[in-house]
Amino acid sequence: MSAFPTEDMEMTRLLVxxxxxxxxxxxxxxxxxxxxHEYESACVLRILGGWLLLVPGGPPTEDxxxxTMAPPTDPDRVSAELIFRVRDCRSAYETLRQRGARFLTPPLDRGYEIRAFFRDPDGHLFEISELVA
Structure with a gap:
């Protein structure tokens, strides 16, 4: 019986x-x-040392x-998000905004962290978060 997880394993986040x-x-x-790399109709991205797999929706399969795989239908109903821990939330916000990210609000200082949320074109939720010392 093998251990799970092992040090040679990696995790990939799939987004429809x-x-x-x-x-x-x-x-x-x-x-x-x-x-x-890309294959068939999917695309594998590398970001921050991890993998992000972009796939189109589709019906059930044998396995x-x-x-049914489908992109979000209501971006205001979220079951998961991806969070980027950053050193300077306001600076990251400006950089991402200039690159085309659409934020829900400017960064908000919650006392213990400064954070801001944005979405990809399909509505998947992302957060940038700075811990406040």
Whole structure:
């Protein structure tokens, strides 16, 4: 029996998007991700030492017979988000905003952290967060 997880394992975050090419461009231009490789209709990106897999929606398959893959239908109902811990939230906010990120609000100082939220073209939620010492 093998251990789980092991040090040689990696984790990939999968996002279902409505247009893989448009999303790839957004992730490259706004977040600075790099295309690692593309196959069929999907795209694998590298960002901050991790993997991000962009895939189109689709019907159930033999190995997931009850699962339909679909991009978010309501961006105000969220079950997951990706968080970037940054050293300077206000600076990251300005950089991302200049690159085309659309934030819900400017950074908010909550006392213990400064944070701001934005979405990708399909409505997936992202957060930039700075810990306040």
């Amino acid at each position: 998007v409505s247009d893989v090419a448009a999303s790839r461009q957004w992730y490259e231009e706004v977040l600075g991700a790099h295309v690692d 997931k017979p009850t699962v």
